[in-house]
Amino acid sequence: MTEIYLDNASTTRPSPAVREAMLACLEDVYGNPSSLHRKGVEAENIIKKAQGSVAELLKVKDKEIYFTSGGTESNNWAVLGAARARKRQGRHVITSAVEHPSVSAPMAQLKDEGFELTVLPVDSRGLVDPAALQEALRPDTVLVSLMAVNNELGSIEPIEACGEVLKRRGGIAAFHVDAVQAFGKLPLNPRSWGVDLLTGSAHKIHGPKGCGFLYVSEGTRILPLVFGGGQQKELRSGTENMPGIAGLGAATAEALAHFGSNRAAMYELRHLFCQGLAGLDGVTVNGPGEDALTAPHIISVTFADVRSEVLLHALEDKGIYASAGSACSSHKREISPVLKAIGLDRKAAESTLRFSLSRYNTAEEIAETLRVLNELLPVLRRFVRR
């Protein structure tokens, strides 16, 4: 059975160049970058190269890139580290209702530590309103954390406009952007947008799991989350994950080299898929829809009267991999907060699947997926709980 992998927002397949770069770190360049001898220098050069690739893509300075264990750590570090560093100036933080748990959970932790939390709502497209941010801002706001692209819907949040709002206010707040789903896929200009902290992850762009980065703009105050040997300018201790960093560097370089063409190709597949879906009964695509407001790779679809999990397994049976996200993700069977925030009821949320693309997907795969959906939906709809 051929495999059609449409779960690239969960994780992607590491590319050959990534595997090669990682293997080099396991076979030859196995030194500790902190060592004074030659093996250490070799390793350090790999880190510098990876920093350079990430910095180039973000148009920032190499030394502003810090490597972490992934998106979750970067988000935790940015939220906790930036807020705690400013707690004497103020104890108010702002986030949105559709953030990834790796942002919303540390936000809840800050609340336990005595911070006040404002959660910005989103509209039915999953978008935050910059005017709402303006209203929520206070003199004691020390942190604003918003995501660049929503992981369930693909909505592109108005980061630049929110940055403008913050610049105009000129307060003390640090601006953190979780760009895990945007990095390598959409243009990001943290410096001109006034973003102080930005999170990215390797395994969403054909790099390895277990490695990510946090961009910390020069002069931004942040406390460390991981203490120890003082690596990475005392801000993130621990011997660097060399194969991971090499893989992240290679993945970023590839993303940069084919940035425009990858993006165009994925948008094309997205259009193809959405057009096909429009021809099926009882199918709704969630999110903004137009390209300017939607990432190229994420398509959230509600299939009326079909339980997402059943459809997921039926697709799996045909070699097609998608993500349910909402149903059964926890024992409590709560529906996804993101789908809830855009106004889907429980029934719709439990009938929603996420398909996500990568540069490896093809038009044939999309056509086959549509064909299979067309075949499965009527069968599955015959058996609906009454």
Add this chain to the structure above:
Amino acid sequence: MEYQSLLIKYAEIGVKGKNRYLFEDRLVKRAAEVLRKIPGRFTVYKSNGRIYADAAEPFDLDQAAEALQHVFGIAGICPVVQQPVVPPEELRAAAAAYFEQAHPVYNGTFKVVATRANKAYPWDSNEINRAVGEEILSRLPDSRVDVHDPQVVLRVEVREKVNLYSRTIPGPGGMPIGGTDKAMLLLSGGIDSPVAGYMVAKRGVNLEAVYFHAPPYTSERAKQKVVDLATQVAAYAGRIRLHVINFTDIQLAIYTKCPHDELTIIMRRYMMRIAQTLAEQNGALALVTGESIGQVASQTVKSMVSTNEVCTMPVFRPLIAFDKQDIITLSQKIGTFETSILPYEDCCTIFVAKHPVTKPNAGIIRRSEEKLLPEINELVEKALAEDEVIVCG
């Protein structure tokens, strides 16, 4: 303290008359199996109506006791200090030293019970009792002798070697597995059925299991969960062959043709029929379910009468009168609870009516089932023919 041997006490085997050796041999075999997996290089053997596990290397008592907790038939485990036979005066000192170490600053009551299989030993049992008792009293002045109802009994056995022991760690009880009796367990992935399997295995019955899988309505993970549960039960019951039956087509046929409030009961009846056929094919003599009166709609007395109707084989329901909390407590004790509560199993509820019948009428159910004929028989045969067997444990 370092022990050299474990004395394994058994409970009900003792009363089994002429078959006793069979039960003992099974116990020896199972104990050897579980002890082989931990350090200690144990040799398990019978000697004078006792079962010992001698260690050739140092071992961890907690680990050994934990391993033996999985062997049904064991009433208690006594860690034994073994030493060469020495002259009486040295024996007195050694026995008292053992006691002092095993029960430091002891201030309760005790009694010494010496046995002398080696009749050539200079002191007889009474002399040993008295001498060791006096020595302990002099070393632990707060302790007292009570020969009628002591809190601690120190055993001093003079055989080819001297065995000293005074502690008993409780075992799981029950009867050793390993005879020819076999039952087919209907394993669902919930809390109850693994516990039911455990309880029947505890009476010395071998288990096979059957799980009804309904892809794509139930997931690969739900199946993996049942495999995990079967493996956990197998840690007590010995290797379990798990039959995975694809039930989707049968469920869909029932869903299409029968009234929805009867779905569960009819589905259940087909599960019982299939389980019975599998049992017959695999030499099992009874079915085991985790049913408990009134727990869900299909487990009312009337519903069970209806599901029982399709079986000629005895159906063992060890949890029949248990409260849910008691079942949970037991599943926590045997270690299946954490797996059972993983969320996959109840994800797909489309085959459950909102208001299922709780008082099924036999005639009505039979008439509903007639609507499934004759296709259903082919579907059942197909499901049985495609039986996937997974060996667990």
